[in-house]
Amino acid sequence: MLIAAKIIIVVVALLHLYFLWLEMFAWTTKAKKVFRKFPEELFEPTKTLAANQGLYNGFLSAGLIWSLLIQDSQWQIYVALFFLGCVAIAGIYGAMTASKKIFTVQALPALFGIALLLAHQML
Numbered sequence: 208m209l210i211a212a213k214i215i216i217v218v219v220a221l222l223h224l225y226f227l228w229l230e231m232f233a234w235t236t237k238a239k240k241v242f243r244k245f246p247e248e249l250f251e252p253t254k255t256l257a258a259n260q261g262l263y264n265g266f267l268s269a270g271l272i273w274s275l276l277i278q279d280s281q282w283q284i285y286v287a288l289f290f291l292g293c294v295a296i297a298g299i300y301g302a303m304t305a306s307k308k309i310f311t312v313q314a315l316p317a318l319f320g321i322a323l324l325l326a327h328q329m330l
Contacts, residue, residue, distance in 0.1 A: 208330065212323035216271050216287055219294055219316050223268035230261030267294055284324050291317045
């Protein structure tokens with residue numbers, strides 16, 4: 208169960224690294240293909256806002272990667288639970304305010320990782 212949780216943590220971390228790249232470095236190019244419903248004329252004026260959002264995604268990714276490097280197994284789980292919880296909350300909020308797809312892409316994998324970690328804790 209712990210190995211599956213760590214795989215989910217890696218997947219969520221990689222997703223957030225992708226979000227960082229997309230929002231910080233490819234907002235006016237590749238992001239247009241991802242965010243098709245977003246009006247094209249707003250990409251340039253919102254470039255700084257997107258970059259800020261990308262930076263936060265980078266922090267989430269860094270925290271998840273850090274959790275995998277912690278030697279103490281209890282603290283490793285605690286830190287992973289914290290950052291997965293942050294991702295899940297952000298995904299739920301995004302689904303409620305921006306696009307329901309965000310729940311599937313962001314919140315659901317984080318919630319699955321949380322469930323696996325909690326199940327491991329109960330063993």
